[in-house]
Amino acid sequence: MVLNKLFQEELKLVSKKEEPPIETVFNGSNETFRFSSGEIWTDEKFFHGVYTARVKLPKGKGFWPAFWLYSGNPWNEIDIFEFWNENDFWGYYDPSKLQRIHHMNFWNEIDGNVQNRPHANEDESIDYSDNFHTFSMIWQEDYIQWFVDGDSKRLRSLHNPNPLNNDEPAFPVNPMHIVLNVAIQNSLDISSVIPNAWHFERPDYDAGYFPQQMEVLWVKHHYLAPFYDSFTVTDQDQVYLSSREDSYLTGNNLTFDCDFQVEAGKSLVVIFNDRLDLKEGFKVRLGGKLSIDNGNVSSSSTNDLK
Numbered sequence: 001m002v003l004n005k006l007f008q009e010e011l012k013l014v015s016k017k018e019e020p021p022i023e024t025v026f027n028g029s030n031e032t033f034r035f036s037s038g039e040i041w042t043d044e045k046f047f048h049g050v051y052t053a054r055v056k057l058p059k060g061k062g063f064w065p066a067f068w069l070y071s072g073n074p075w076n077e078i079d080i081f082e083f084w085n086e087n088d089f090w091g092y093y094d095p096s097k098l099q100r101i102h103h104m105n106f107w108n109e110i111d112g113n114v115q116n117r118p119h120a121n122e123d124e125s126i127d128y129s130d131n132f133h134t135f136s137m138i139w140q141e142d143y144i145q146w147f148v149d150g151d152s153k154r155l156r157s158l159h160n161p162n163p164l165n166n167d168e169p170a171f172p173v174n175p176m177h178i179v180l181n182v183a184i185q186n187s188l189d190i191s192s193v194i195p196n197a198w199h200f201e202r203p204d205y206d207a208g209y210f211p212q213q214m215e216v217l218w219v220k221h222h223y224l225a226p227f228y229d230s231f232t233v234t235d236q237d238q239v240y241l242s243s244r245e246d247s248y249l250t251g252n253n254l255t256f257d258c259d260f261q262v263e264a265g266k267s268l269v270v271i272f273n274d275r276l277d278l279k280e281g282f283k284v285r286l287g288g289k290l291s292i293d294n295g296n297v298s299s300s301s302t303n304d305l306k
Helices: none
Strands: 002-006 011-026 031-038 038-039 051-054 063-069 074-081 104-111 113-117 133-139 145-146 151-157 177-184 212-224 229-234 247-256 266-277 289-294 297-301
Touching: 011 177, 051 063, 051 074, 051 177, 074 133, 104 145, 104 151, 104 247, 177 212
Parallel strands: 229 247, 247 266, 266 289
Antiparallel strands: 002 212, 011 031, 011 212, 038 177, 051 133, 051 212, 063 074, 063 177, 074 104, 104 113, 133 145, 145 151, 289 297
């Protein structure tokens, strides 16, 4: 059973050139910034579940749009999508590949050693800047799966790792912020290896395609709630109560047999088919919320239950 919680913002992450360029001190040195771009983070960190956004990408050389999860320290990261400049067979920038190569990566830091498992979908038949597309990812304890418009694009499982590229060390293990941004690529000169070739070419300052924007219609985080045939809650910590989202307990026969409290600012949704037993000690404090759903019968309470 998939239980949804939607936090929604219609937003435009704008990339533009700065006229005149911004002169400032950055990391202790004088720097000149010719471009600026938009980025948004969630304050709260999220863990296993389904992450989805409906997005239309910007188009042009040097844009680096991304929808990703990031923990901070230690470094855990999952890239639901990244798009950047692509090169041809000879290593030269190839504009025909812009916003067509979907990168899906994940990273994990263990004792200061960063493990990563990159992957790129080489299907170039779709230009993701032409229209809105729905990018999704399921992140569970033992697998990560990526989707675009409902079609699976990548699956990595701890139970069936590639024997040539063991995934176990790279699986992220910490809650992470949700991030959407459009970075501006910088140029790395590799002309000593390939004459006149550049990797990650920056935009042309005088190009006519500024400003550009990544449009985001909505972002969703879904918890994948397990469905129990029979489950008894004997300790408060068995059911996680978020301060930002509804928390769920689902099953056929559910029992709360402890001093369980739904505190102020928390919300618990209980969905059962056959029997729900709330033993003495179950309380919903003032400002907390309990919703109960049994087929065609549902109820909700925000009172202090004795």
